[in-house]
Amino acid sequence: xxxSLAAAIAGLQQLLTWPTPGYLLAGVFIGYIVGILxxxxxxxxxxxxxxxxxxxxxxxxxxxxxxxxxxxxxxGDLTSILLxxxxxxxxxxxxxxxxxxxxxxxxxxxxxxxxxASMMGALFGMxxxxxxxxxxxxxxxxxxxxxxxxxxIVGICLLVPLSHSDPVKGLFSGALGLALATIGLDPFRxxxxxxxxxxxxxxxxxxxxxxxxxxxVAEALDMIRSPHLPEGSSTDAGGVMRGVRESVRQAGxxxxxxxxxxxxxxxxxxxxxxxxxxxxxxxxxxxxxxAATDEDLPGAIEGVIGxxxxxxxxxGGAMVPTLALGIPGGLxxxxxxxxxxxxxxxxxxxxxxxxxxxxxLPLVFALVWCTVIASALGALIGIGSLNWVARLARVRPxxxxxxxxxxxxxxxxxxxxxxxxxxxxxxxxxxxxAMSTLKWPRAPLMLAFVLGPLVERRVLLSNTLYGWSWxxxxxxxxxxxxxxxxxxxxxxxxxxxxxxxxTAREGSTSRADVLMSASFAAAGAAGLxxxxxxTGRPGVFPxxxxxxxxxxxLVQLVLSWRKVVSGQPVRRPSERGGKHLIRIAxxxxxxxxxxxxxxxxxTAISALVYLRLDAKESWRTTLAMTTGLVGLTWLLVIQLLxxxxxxxx
Amino acid sequence: MAVKxxxxxxxxxxxTIGMLSQTSAADxxxxxxxxxxxxxxxxGPPPQVVLFSRRSGIATVDAWRHAPKxxxxxxxxxxxxxxxxPLIAAAALGLPIQMVPGYANSADVRLAIDSGEVxxxxxxxxxxHTAYQAADxxxxxxxxxxPIPGLDAPDAMSIAADARARELLETGIYMMAPMVxxxxxxxxxxxxxxALLREALEKTWVDPQFLAxxxxxxxxxxxVTAGALEQTVATLKxxxxxxxxxxxxxxxx
Numbered sequence: 001x002x003x004s005l006a007a008a009i010a011g012l013q014q015l016l017t018w019p020t021p022g023y024l025l026a027g028v029f030i031g032y033i034v035g036i037l038x039x040x041x042x043x044x045x046x047x048x049x050x051x052x053x054x055x056x057x058x059x060x061x062x063x064x065x066x067x068x069x070x071x072x073x074x075x076g077d078l079t080s081i082l083l084x085x086x087x088x089x090x091x092x093x094x095x096x097x098x099x100x101x102x103x104x105x106x107x108x109x110x111x112x113x114x115x116x117a118s119m120m121g122a123l124f125g126m127x128x129x130x131x132x133x134x135x136x137x138x139x140x141x142x143x144x145x146x147x148x149x150x151x152x153i154v155g156i157c158l159l160v161p162l163s164h165s166d167p168v169k170g171l172f173s174g175a176l177g178l179a180l181a182t183i184g185l186d187p188f189r190x191x192x193x194x195x196x197x198x199x200x201x202x203x204x205x206x207x208x209x210x211x212x213x214x215x216x217v218a219e220a221l222d223m224i225r226s227p228h229l230p231e232g233s234s235t236d237a238g239g240v241m242r243g244v245r246e247s248v249r250q251a252g253x254x255x256x257x258x259x260x261x262x263x264x265x266x267x268x269x270x271x272x273x274x275x276x277x278x279x280x281x282x283x284x285x286x287x288x289x290x291a292a293t294d295e296d297l298p299g300a301i302e303g304v305i306g307x308x309x310x311x312x313x314x315x316g317g318a319m320v321p322t323l324a325l326g327i328p329g330g331l332x333x334x335x336x337x338x339x340x341x342x343x344x345x346x347x348x349x350x351x352x353x354x355x356x357x358x359x360x361l362p363l364v365f366a367l368v369w370c371t372v373i374a375s376a377l378g379a380l381i382g383i384g385s386l387n388w389v390a391r392l393a394r395v396r397p398x399x400x401x402x403x404x405x406x407x408x409x410x411x412x413x414x415x416x417x418x419x420x421x422x423x424x425x426x427x428x429x430x431x432x433x434a435m436s437t438l439k440w441p442r443a444p445l446m447l448a449f450v451l452g453p454l455v456e457r458r459v460l461l462s463n464t465l466y467g468w469s470w471x472x473x474x475x476x477x478x479x480x481x482x483x484x485x486x487x488x489x490x491x492x493x494x495x496x497x498x499x500x501x502x503t504a505r506e507g508s509t510s511r512a513d514v515l516m517s518a519s520f521a522a523a524g525a526a527g528l529x530x531x532x533x534x535t536g537r538p539g540v541f542p543x544x545x546x547x548x549x550x551x552x553x554l555v556q557l558v559l560s561w562r563k564v565v566s567g568q569p570v571r572r573p574s575e576r577g578g579k580h581l582i583r584i585a586x587x588x589x590x591x592x593x594x595x596x597x598x599x600x601x602x603t604a605i606s607a608l609v610y611l612r613l614d615a616k617e618s619w620r621t622t623l624a625m626t627t628g629l630v631g632l633t634w635l636l637v638i639q640l641l642x643x644x645x646x647x648x649x
Numbered sequence: 650m651a652v653k654x655x656x657x658x659x660x661x662x663x664x665t666i667g668m669l670s671q672t673s674a675a676d677x678x679x680x681x682x683x684x685x686x687x688x689x690x691x692x693g694p695p696p697q698v699v700l701f702s703r704r705s706g707i708a709t710v711d712a713w714r715h716a717p718k719x720x721x722x723x724x725x726x727x728x729x730x731x732x733x734x735p736l737i738a739a740a741a742l743g744l745p746i747q748m749v750p751g752y753a754n755s756a757d758v759r760l761a762i763d764s765g766e767v768x769x770x771x772x773x774x775x776x777x778h779t780a781y782q783a784a785d786x787x788x789x790x791x792x793x794x795x796p797i798p799g800l801d802a803p804d805a806m807s808i809a810a811d812a813r814a815r816e817l818l819e820t821g822i823y824m825m826a827p828m829v830x831x832x833x834x835x836x837x838x839x840x841x842x843x844a845l846l847r848e849a850l851e852k853t854w855v856d857p858q859f860l861a862x863x864x865x866x867x868x869x870x871x872x873v874t875a876g877a878l879e880q881t882v883a884t885l886k887x888x889x890x891x892x893x894x895x896x897x898x899x900x901x902x
Contacts, residue, residue, distance in 0.1 A: 018811075027707060045839075054862070104853055133718075137763075140760065140763065140764070141764050141765070142764065143760070143764060144761070144764045144765075144766040145761070145766060187750075187751045188726055188750050188751045189724065189727060189750070189751070190726050190727055190728070199654045209676075268756050268757060268760050320762075325656050325760075325763065325783060326759075326780060326782065326783050327756045327759050327760055327780075328756055334756075338866075339865060341779050341866060342865050342866050343865075344865065346782050346783065347783065453753075457752075457753060460748070460751060461751045461752070464749055464751070465749060465766060465767075577878065
């Protein structure tokens with residue numbers, strides 16, 4: 001105990017000894033910039049910084065990387081909420097409710113809640129790190145494939161409460177997410193599945209193209225020919241503090257989601273991209289305000305607080321196996337591990353010994369202090385810069401559309417540096433827009449997409465190693481009990497919220513719904529037929545996923561058709577079909593130009609044509625906007641991401 | 650597919666350089682992909698070692714041979730060396746083995762070793778010195794003729810019972826070792842540029858700053874020239890029967 005206290009003080013002293021505070025501030029600044037810019041996540045920033053870090057003394061190198069990682073997670077929430085474009089993959093879950101709140105004029109409220117919840121999550125994660133790290137080797141030695149399989153299945157069970165507003169559509173959406181997750185090489189024999197001889201699909205679909213396609217494209221397209229400013233966008237002055245107070249009021253939710261982030265995040269291979277969606281689903285299931293469900297009136301503050309706290313808590317959790325075992329908990333911590341090794345510091349149990357015993361405990365505490373201080377500074381900068389960032393949300397939507405879609409395009413190619421991902425964005429963007437317009441739940445798709453590979457890998461590994469006896473392991477039984485409890489809780493929540501539900505829901509009885517169900521059934525049947533061609537283990541999971549997709553879409557088709565023929569009241573779509581086609585056409589125009597002409601030139605031409613022909617802007621505004629976009633795209637794509645050649649310039 | 654793309658879809662101007670890795674001899678020669686490339690060189694192979702967890706109770710090759718049930722080896726899957734090499738070694742030396750592919754990455758395999766889910770893993774000496782430094786494992790077999798300081802594991806070749814076993818080991822593991830990470834450019838790249846790139850690589854391998862950085866990162870640098878690699882490929886091509894046997898060994902799992 002005294003050793004730990006002395007190490008904590010020594011760690012703080014190390015952190016505050018010049019020039020280390022300078023590197024802390026540099027990390028905070030870099031983290032903030034990469035966090036708010038789409039396509040430049042913490043992992044990319046750490047990859048760029050690693051060569052610089054190698055030339056620094058160990059403490060400075062590790063502080064620079066840690067501060068960058070800690071702050072980018074907080075800053076990413078700003079663009080997710082205000083623009084509907086995730087700053088990085090780990091901020092994607094916040095878009096669903098955060099941006100909906102912003103569209104209702106509560107952007108500051110949502111941002112205040114997100115930043116404060118992120119701060120609390122970071123503190124919690126560091127608390128877990130300090131408390132858990134001495135026991136980590138013994139605890140993690142009991143985590144095997146059966147436990148990870150059970151955990152992933154528990155996560156999949158969250159689809160049920162997440163789909164309470166329309167169970168068939170919600171479960172279909174989840175099945176579709178599982179099906180999309182099977183694209184790429186199978187995890188056991190490296191056999192291509194649904195890749196259609198496309199090199200870019202061998203590694204599966206990227207998380208950002210999927211998240212941006214399903215969520216951000218729909219938000220961007222809604223801006224076209226939408227003259228309305230967000231309600232109350234200029235009157236939400238006290239919103240930030242109201243959001244902070246809301247996070248404090250929801251301390252229980254913050255605690256539970258931070259626990260999800262820190263504990264699940266401590267398991268190697270389960271990063272913030274997974275924990276944010278599990279926390280999102282849990283937060284939605286435990287929503288306090290029953291007045292509106294996610295589909296009736298999108299934008300619940302719980303859907304912001306939950307993933308925000310889980311994401312930052314995951315960083316603390318991920319550092320546990322990194323420091324205690326030398327096993328990186330995620331991609332960002334793998335860069336931290338590389339820096340440790342390059343600086344001659346061997347991660348492992350001996351690292352946790354006091355300095356006098358040859359360990360590095362003061363350094364571990366310095367990293368904990370660094371995360372805490374950087375998170376606090378990041379939160380302050382985030383709130384301080386909110387006025388500046390929030391101005392974007394007050395710009396006329398039609399004028400903002402090319403900016404937001406450009407961010408979407410950059411984020412899409414920025415994750416894996418593949419222009420082919422624009423094709424993925426095109427398909428999934430159209431899908432996301434259709435689902436959004438017809439009120440099909442989209443969050444279950446993302447949850448299933450991030451958990452699908454974990455479920456497949458770990459269930460099949462468990463079967464290989466233990467047969468079916470793995471389901472009887474005590475730890476698996478405990479997790480199964482948790483899954484059942486979640487299902488029951490979701491059922492209760494569903495019943496509670498269904499009582500005031502109207503009999504005819506928006507779009508659910510429209511002919512477009514029938515058409516959509518039929519299209520999904522056809523796609524599901526095609527996927528099922530292709531998966532039947534796969535032999536052995538590579539075909540098992542795709543058959544289940546596509547089979548479920550096909551079956552559920554058929555059920556929905558029957559339900560929708562019965563409503564149409566029974567003449568139940570139909571709520572007319574708020575916008576005519578022609579407007580949707582125009583929006584899709586502009587989306588296609590932007591993506592096609594970016595693909596054919598490169599991001600810089602393609603975006604410039606697309607923006608120029610759109611601003612003149614559709615937004616009817618003056619030549620002065622059009623040229624000013626286009627020039628600004630060219631500069632921004634050039635800076636991000638060519639200078640920061642270092643992407644050049646065909647497809648980028 | 651990726652290798653074919655590199656060979657046929659990229660411009661042969663010397664600006665696109667490929668690093669072919671995680672291949673197996675049978676795949677490499679069988680698919681004849683090397684005919685599409687000019688080889689530049691390799692930083693050299695770190696020796697591979699077979700590690701067993703202490704809780705497996707296996708500390709020697711003899712204990713491995715007489716294990717009550719086949720030891721479980723963790724790996725990502727084909728065609729990575731941790732998958733290919735133990736299977737070839739087990740077939741050549743008559744050792745029992747259960748290969749468990751499907752782990753996402755080496756960190757996952759390491760956790761599986763720690764939790765006792767698998768008994769053994771085949772890793773490079775570099776990984777042994779970095780990722781497995783804190784793990785409770787011991788080296789039981791090495792694929793390297795030269796002794797490794799600090800490791801008393803026997804060389805697989807030294808315990809091979811007959812010439813056929815030695816040929817399987819040599820073709821499938823020892824000769825393939827430099828080809829686990831080697832640099833190529835598409836065939837058709839101007840000869841002057843190929844020569845320039847080869848020379849640049851050779852200068853890099855002896856650059857003091859590069860060597861210092863590699864040492865700090867725990868990476869073994871034991872360069873193999875383009876000429877030596879091309880000679881190896883020619884030798885491998887002259888052994889079709891052995892390559893066929895290797896393919897059969899891998900396909901049986």
